[in-house]
Amino acid sequence: YGTAMRIGTNHGSLSDRILSHYGDTPLGMVESALEFLRICEDNNYYNIVLSMKASNTQVMVQAYRLLIQKMQEAKMNYPLHLGVTEAGEGEDGRIKSAVGIGALLEDGIGDTVRVSLTEEPEFEIPVAKALVERYAQRSIHSPIPKVENQKSEEIVNQQSSIVNLGYNPYQYERRKTIEVLNIGDHNVPRVVADFSEKQSITPASFFAVGYNYSIPLDKWNLTDQACDYIFVGNNKINFETPGTLGLIYNSKTWKTLENKIRCYPLFTVSEYFSSDKKSEELNFISVTIDDILQLSNIPLFQLSNVALVFETTNEHGMAEQRRMFIELMQKNISVPVIIKRNYIDLSEKNFQLHSSTDIGTLFLDGFGDGIWLSACVNASTNKKQNSSSKNTNATAFGILQATRTRISKTEYISCPSCGRTLFDLQETTAKIRKRTDHLKGVKIGIMGCIVNGPGEMADADYGYVGTGVGKITLYKGKEVVERNINSEHAVDALIELIKKYGDWVEKETVNY
Template identity: 55%
Template sequence: MELKTFTENQQYCNSLTNYSRRKTIPVRIGDITIGGDNPIVVQSMTTVDTMDTQGSIEQCIRMIDSGCELVRITAPSIKEAENLQAIKDGLRKRGYNTPLVADIHFTPNAAEVAAKIVEKVRVNPGNYADKKKFEVLEYTDASYQAELERIRERFLPLVNICKTHCTAMRIGTNHGSLSDRIMSRYGDTPLGMVESALEFLRICEAENYHDIVISMKSSNTQVMVQAYRLLVNKLEEGGFKPYPLHLGVTEAGDGEDGRVKSAVGIGALLEDGLGDTVRVSLTEDPEFESPVVKTLINRYANRPEASGIIPISNYPIDPFAYNKRTAVEVANFGGGNVPRVITDISTVGITVPKDLKCVGHFYLPELDKWKMNDQGCDYIFSDKSPVPFMLPNGLKEILAYDTWGNQEDQKNKLPAIDLDHLKEKVKLHETLNFLLVSSENIEEAIPYLNNELPLIIVLFSNCEHQMQAIRRAIVSLIDAEINLPVVPKVSYSEKDAEKTMLFSATDVGGLLIDGLGDGMVIGLDQLQLRDKEEKLAQVKLHNSVSFGVLQAARTRMSKTEYISCPSCGRTLFDLQETTALIRKRTDHLKGVKIGIMGCIVNGPGEMADADYGYVGSGKGKITLYKGKEVMKRSVPSENAVDELIDIIKEDGQWIEPETTDHE
């Protein structure tokens, strides 16, 4: 363990440069064990009504067959909790012994019933013994202690039942459902999330009950990562046992966005050795979640612990709060600029304007004009294959230095240099240049760098531990007081689209979460692509994923964000269909955040910092929100999307979508 890696009171992981999984106590759940030396456990949650016994059984089987090792089922009342026995019996008769988890909100009596049936119970400390009214409360130390005693009395029966029946428990804090009491004392913060869980954990430990897993979920990836790190820190600081962690990003959404957002948060923690069980919360059928989790965690199954990366003696970043690394402004990088997207087209062979559709730039021949969508990249890296036509305004081309030197137009095209060029002090572009340097060679480059150079450092690594290697190199730059902008570059050898999404979101997202990075580029250099169509498709994927990673890390908002829960047995409408409809009507609202929640449990609190909310409040009834303020109640579902749009219009955030066919 690199004990001197962090400043005082900032320790949260074993190592920032090696892959070293945090050692936890093992927690037995039926036939599986979470934590200890055991592999990371895959889990998911049903979406069928819990009272639909046969439907629940069939869905559980589909989930288990897809790789799910732990199945969670909602139990919103006693009747659903009791029906867990029928579901469990039905699964056992079919030969499935996968442990079941009861998901509890608001109803301690249902938890007490479920704990006698299933192998694990999940409770949310924000609503287990509290009612959320979004009120600011004043407490003296004595009155706060009285509240803690009230919680203890409400929670203790469940602890005793779990002890008696050898039932495990997850204490699952959600950012969006912190109690008014916690919010009033700690605010809407990672510390509030951690303290919410520790209140319940102290009760468990006082009763000598330790079969516990803890989670710190949020839809905001920065908050989520900070909360998990702080939890580990506080467990150590407070003398608690090292309990296993359940990782997840709430309301991640669906498709590419859901996968990228999940990987930014979950992947950043996995890279640092945190996490013992994982659920990816997608607004899709639950059997699609487990394969995503398996792709994420399989990266670490055989990863060697030793990386060969020089240890970090002192990490200059606060791991519990977001602060962007200070970078001088070079052109539109660094300073107060948003991170930039550089898209690699080096092996494609771009020959005609229509080829640039893959990077979000569209040529309209009838108008002889260019248009750009919300994912129009800022720069293209052509390497040794210059684009043979005039590029649209706003799009710049980066070329290998020798190729750039042979261009007539050396002003509007930009050079990429290597370490040898830097040492030789070759002639540079007067305003913007790109240094391609490996993290392994950054120490060699530092003596030749200064903050007056018109230079962007594009950092890549040939190491299996890409994120740790690039992070180490950026720390070296910080230590040397080199404040030039840095753009991480990652490359992968597999053409698998999902792996590209998940791995790049993990490797670059983990850096952006800590404020490290002024852009990103996904390289083509490790890929063997057959024909031009395949190359264009891969470039389009890389370009889209780059914008998605920047958005998921909360560093550049380029499109509408949907904070959409994954559905469960509590959901009061077809969440997937509704999400698709809302997305179709609103996906042109750049930077607007819309929460789509299946029931009141996941709203309004769980919508986190959504600008607008669409929440199921009864069969066929929707409650519409602006922020956390109710705007309309009991809106018939057939009218609710129109009325949501009316609220957005009244708030001055609506723009009419363009009618074009260029995409």
């Protein structure tokens, strides 16, 4: 009758047979889908859409990429439905959705999109539209240099060879770099806040980026989302700054500083190689793709104590910056890199979605030792208004959290409401978040029913699942630990379970 069917593989619900062969992996997800696809084709049924369901953006993106590669080998060409399952709520859900869906859209992958938020359904559509509308004019962008000296190499567990990109798009591995101060190598990606457009900088300015000054204690208190560096441009700081914070100055201003402790210069390429004064600890060099193509011929000893800052104005900036990383890797240049993006004339909502797509994609590929976001709204008017420093900083940390490259808060894997939901998801999620949002690194699944819940929250450390009207079952990982708890006591029971397994810490109370 012309009816279409979607074959969707769930990361947490693979069969025992698939798990024994491939494990709980993107390849296992792909093989599971292909198994059902072959059954359909054997029965001359081809009206099919495929999807790879995972709340982990790394797994989700790798699965779709692998699926395309496997379909090409088998001469298949089925449409793909994209979505990060159980993405959660609020800014976390939007950032995670943009990272996963956007990474695929950036590479021209995907035919339909679903954004899954623990909110009213009508709030999902605007996010999905904002993600896809960006590509209406994407074909119009500055050309990106092709990869030179292309040659093929066999990728492990792949039957066909691909162009040598210097990295494996099917498996996460962070680009290997040297360590410069606290950037690169084993260090978590660093976050740079941009204060260069501020008229004045005071201790209160630092509150928005995670540093709170306690007057009674006369000391700085750091939150889990305290940035690592602040770019102050040509501003001068006339007060004592936190001991863990680095300040970045334009190189000419940096040279005039009497006290250069925890202060570092930002050079252009020409400024750096012509300067007779550099930091002995850390120098930032702002580079474009043209600079990178020339830098690849510079001996490594001239780039000691350097972190590159990747800049782009290309409409397809993600692809251009990825090309810059490929150039470094092909030339075996292991200098750490801060990924920087400037956004002009965007709403706060679109800034969040666009930056998550652009930079999140690169972190999923294993690129980047830091993130630097700068945003201005209403830039076309006479009064340029800076985007909220707090929002920009939260977005940067949210991108790192969504790509699982730096964990700074609790992660919630919660489903959208549907007809099977056995409790008020939004209210319950808010209650759980209020009690647990300080548990850095803990992943909590909040599922409305037993049908898909356990499978779709398989990546969670703890699970809260509706199993009947007014009844909740609690999970530790994939294992049931308590069944049919009355809902009015279930949140308390979840807290006790977290304490039992040693993941609970008390909230700190700080007096300012």
